[in-house]
Amino acid sequence: MEERYTIVDAKNKLTSIIHSVETGKAVKLTRHGRPVAVLLSIKDYQRLSRKREGFCNALNSWRNNLLKEGIVVTGEEFDGVRDNSSGRDVDLLC
Secondary structure, three states, rough: OOOOHHHHHHHHHHHHHHHHHOOOOOEEEOOOOOOEEEEOHHHHHHHOOOOOOOOHHHHHHHHHHOOOOOOOOOOHHHHOOOOOOOOOOOOOOO
8 A cells, every 4th residue: 555644744754754765665745635746766766757768769779789799680570560451541530
């Protein structure tokens, strides 16, 4: 079960809450019974806030890593994977 504290309770129990957060538990803070904030560890925060690589960069990194091992990926390996059918008819005019 997740830990939840009112803002007033969190203020009075901050040291205990920080210790809990450091163990990897996220803690929700509430105001009038509604969640308004979440406390989480710096490790979790850094993981969530780091910039993502993007698909093209990830694909190129993957290809470069394979190339270092002498494996060349041209794209022909995936030719039979994609469905080339035209798909369904869609009317975009309302």
